[in-house]
Amino acid sequence: MRAHDAAENDAEDAQDAGSGAPPDSPAGPADAAGCGPPAEPPPEPGPAGGAPPPGAAQEDGRAGDPDPEELASSHYRVFQDRARQATWWAMARRMPALVGRALVLGWRAGPGDLAATAVFGLGMGAATAWALVATNAVLEEVFAAVPTADRVQAALPSLALLAAALVARGACGALAGRAQARLEPRVVLAAERRFNEAVTEVEVAAFDDSDFNDRVFRGYATGCDQRGNLVRTSVDALTGLLGIAAAAGVLGSMHPVLLPLILVAMLPQWWGSAAAARLRYRLTLRLTRVMRRKFMLQNLMIDRRTAAELRSYTMGPRLRAEFDRFADRELEARLRLATRMALIQVTGGALGGIATGVVFAALGLLLVQGVIPLAAAGAAVVAVRVAQGALGTVLVSVNQVYEAGLYVADLEELEETARARTPRRGLAPAPQGFARIRVQDVTFTYPRGADDDGDDAPGPALAGVDLELPRGRTVALVGENGSGKSTLAKLLSGLYAPDTGRVCWDGTDLARVDPEDLRARIAVIAQDHTHWPMTARQNVVMSGPEGEPERLARAAGAAHADTVVADLPRGWETLLDKRFARGHEPSGGQWQRLAAARGFHRGDDGAAVPLLIADEPTSALDARAEHRFFTSLHAHAGRTGATVVLITHRLASVRMADVIVVLERGRVVAQGSHGELMERGGVYRELWELQARAYRDDAAGAGRAG
Numbered sequence: 247m248r249a250h251d252a253a254e255n256d257a258e259d260a261q262d263a264g265s266g267a268p269p270d271s272p273a274g275p276a277d278a279a280g281c282g283p284p285a286e287p288p289p290e291p292g293p294a295g296g297a298p299p300p301g302a303a304q305e306d307g308r309a310g311d312p313d314p315e316e317l318a319s320s321h322y323r324v325f326q327d328r329a330r331q332a333t334w335w336a337m338a339r340r341m342p343a344l345v346g347r348a349l350v351l352g353w354r355a356g357p358g359d360l361a362a363t364a365v366f367g368l369g370m371g372a373a374t375a376w377a378l379v380a381t382n383a384v385l386e387e388v389f390a391a392v393p394t395a396d397r398v399q400a401a402l403p404s405l406a407l408l409a410a411a412l413v414a415r416g417a418c419g420a421l422a423g424r425a426q427a428r429l430e431p432r433v434v435l436a437a438e439r440r441f442n443e444a445v446t447e448v449e450v451a452a453f454d455d456s457d458f459n460d461r462v463f464r465g466y467a468t469g470c471d472q473r474g475n476l477v478r479t480s481v482d483a484l485t486g487l488l489g490i491a492a493a494a495g496v497l498g499s500m501h502p503v504l505l506p507l508i509l510v511a512m513l514p515q516w517w518g519s520a521a522a523a524r525l526r527y528r529l530t531l532r533l534t535r536v537m538r539r540k541f542m543l544q545n546l547m548i549d550r551r552t553a554a555e556l557r558s559y560t561m562g563p564r565l566r567a568e569f570d571r572f573a574d575r576e577l578e579a580r581l582r583l584a585t586r587m588a589l590i591q592v593t594g595g596a597l598g599g600i601a602t603g604v605v606f607a608a609l610g611l612l613l614v615q616g617v618i619p620l621a622a623a624g625a626a627v628v629a630v631r632v633a634q635g636a637l638g639t640v641l642v643s644v645n646q647v648y649e650a651g652l653y654v655a656d657l658e659e660l661e662e663t664a665r666a667r668t669p670r671r672g673l674a675p676a677p678q679g680f681a682r683i684r685v686q687d688v689t690f691t692y693p694r695g696a697d698d699d700g701d702d703a704p705g706p707a708l709a710g711v712d713l714e715l716p717r718g719r720t721v722a723l724v725g726e727n728g729s730g731k732s733t734l735a736k737l738l739s740g741l742y743a744p745d746t747g748r749v750c751w752d753g754t755d756l757a758r759v760d761p762e763d764l765r766a767r768i769a770v771i772a773q774d775h776t777h778w779p780m781t782a783r784q785n786v787v788m789s790g791p792e793g794e795p796e797r798l799a800r801a802a803g804a805a806h807a808d809t810v811v812a813d814l815p816r817g818w819e820t821l822l823d824k825r826f827a828r829g830h831e832p833s834g835g836q837w838q839r840l841a842a843a844r845g846f847h848r849g850d851d852g853a854a855v856p857l858l859i860a861d862e863p864t865s866a867l868d869a870r871a872e873h874r875f876f877t878s879l880h881a882h883a884g885r886t887g888a889t890v891v892l893i894t895h896r897l898a899s900v901r902m903a904d905v906i907v908v909l910e911r912g913r914v915v916a917q918g919s920h921g922e923l924m925e926r927g928g929v930y931r932e933l934w935e936l937q938a939r940a941y942r943d944d945a946a947g948a949g950r951a952g
């Protein structure tokens with residue numbers, strides 16, 4: 247990151263290079279340790295000189311474009327691409343589709359509320375028109391050439407009508423607002439439900455794809471809310487348009503020449519809103535990187551996992567200084583924005599004043615020439631005001647609709663990807679069990695993200711793997727780090743599907759069975775098991791049956807988690823997360839025992855769950871616990887008749903396995919019993935002798951010392 251940051255000629259990025267902080271680890275590389283602010287004063291970001299004319303907004307935005315390479319790994323990339331098209335024309339073109347989408351979403355989530363919104367919105371428009379007509383009627387009476395008292399009396403019915411129209415307008419507005427306020431949370435909730443389903447049903451391989459992860463993050467952070475925004479702002483835009491239409495309709499019916507006047511009155515406001523929105527939008531875009539780094543830095547300050555090391559290595563001041571540097575830049579940009587906004591406001595106000603003057607002069611002229619009566623001129627003034635107000639709503643809403651539309655499209659793409667990557671349901675149920683599992687010529691490469699280029703693509707994690715796992719036996723997978731043990735375990739547990747080759751339970755290829763049904767028949771003690779922020783009981787039972795205390799006790803006993811639970815302040819009901827009140831934090835080894843109990847609990851019924859996979863289940867256990875654990879594992883195989891797949895580096899424990907499979911760089915290089923492998927020589931015997939020697943030396947050392 248540093249190299250290309252430094253290569254940037256844009257002022258902002260030059261500052262980034264000075265900070266030496268790659269985006270994924272804001273703390274920065276070691277060589278920048280203890281660095282203060284950059285030695286030279288930071289170059290002035292943005293164009294030189296004072297506040298530029300509002301028209302410069304676009305150019306300024308372009309100058310601050312984040313560099314493409316960083317964006318390749320950025321959660322926000324999508325906006326960079328699409329915001330370039332955020333011209334008024336592009337927005338206007340997208341409007342019908344977006345508003346249509348909003349109406350569909352609204353209709354699906356709450357048809358009654360959407361209908362009510364529409365009815366009352368139309369009612370508001372009608373009441374506005376009615377009020378304008380009544381205003382005209384009142385003025386006609388008041389300006390009629392009769393004595394004053396009579397004029398007022400004659401105007402009374404029209405006045406009453408006007409009052410009624412205003413009351414109706416207010417009532418419709420309130421009811422439309424209520425319906426809209428009821429609609430929005432329904433739309434958001436519907437979006438959240440779809441999102442939750444999409445991300446929990448999609449195959450696990452999708453999470454290896456950085457692009458998918460980015461989309462998930464955006465969907466989680468903003469996407470669902472933005473669906474609600476899209477519906478709300480679309481309705482606002484339509485309501486505003488109705489207001490304008492009502493004003494224009496009434497004016498046009500009084501005299502067609504009044505129609506262009508309303509346009510003249512609206513133009514400056516149109517320009518002012520557009521310029522201001524554009525400026526704000528461009529700034530947000532330009533500040534995305536800065537805000538993202540601030541966010542990451544603050545996350546490091548508040549995270550419980552970093553809290554201890556932050557203090558051990560006195561990272562507090564360093565992180566705060568880094569934060570301040572970004573925050574200062576943001577502040578500066580926001581202050582500049584405030585000035586420019588004021589400038590736009592002043593210019594817009596002046597232009598608006600001129601336009602209003604022009605309109606009034608034109609009205610006067612029409613009046614003098616007898617084209618329109620005095621009352622119509624008076625009503626026109628009111629109508630122009632109404633139209634201006636409605637236009638304000640439309641302008642703000644159109645901007646918001648466009649922006650919400652970007653997020654919503656993104657969320658829909660996520661849903662589509664997830665749908666495409668969700669395993670088909672309705673496949674054959676998984677077999678009840680097996681006499682043997684066959685892994686036949688299996689090759690597997692982890693999926694790469696759309697952004698990864700082919701240059702540094704890793705080779706296959708598994709290549710040409712052939713294997714047989716007999717029922718009721720213990721099979722050990724051994725090999726160095728990265729040799730493919732966990733990958734093979736994940737394929738056996740139905741989490742990933744092989745690229746080529748097959749995994750079969752007897753004659754049934756697992757690719758043809760329902761994956762969820764299959765996974766329910768397999769118990770997994772994962773290497774990277776999750777510390778679920780739930781009670782100890784829930785951490786073991788998971789989605790299984792709750793009311794089986796004996797099963798729970800058996801599982802805990804087998805995993806030696808019973809002593810862990812006995813020491814917890816509220817036993818099985820203790821909440822295992824310090825972030826919550828009365829939460830408790832087990833040690834790494836204690837967590838591992840709970841994770842093992844999870845596996846034993848799932849596998850308690852060997853007929854229903856004929857396969858138990860344990861991936862380095864003892865890496866955090868002390869020697870005694872480890873030994874006891876392996877004894878339990880064999881007892882489990884004996885009691886339930888299940889096949890046990892064990893991955894471990896402790897070869898003394900591997901010795902007990904019926905079959906030992908040695909993996910090297912994704913290939914099976916040897917398999918057999920301990921005796922056979924020792925006889926044959928090779929990697930296994932080398933590793934074994936290495937470990938045995940270490941123990942012997944230790945023992946001898948201890949003997950001499952003693």
Ligand SMILES: Nc1ncnc2c1ncn2[C@@H]1O[C@H](COP(=O)(O)OP(=O)(O)O)[C@@H](O)[C@H]1O
Nearest residue numbers: 454692707725726727728729730731732733734
């Ligand atoms: N989710 C993943 N995405 C991409 N590559 C992975 C992933 N998990 C593991 N790998 C790679 O696959 C290879 C085998 O990893 P793994 O099966 O975890 O090894 P082992 O368990 O034997 O230590 C390694 O090169 C590792 O970097």
Ligand SMILES: [Mg+2]
Nearest residue numbers: 731732733773
């Ligand atoms: Mg592993």
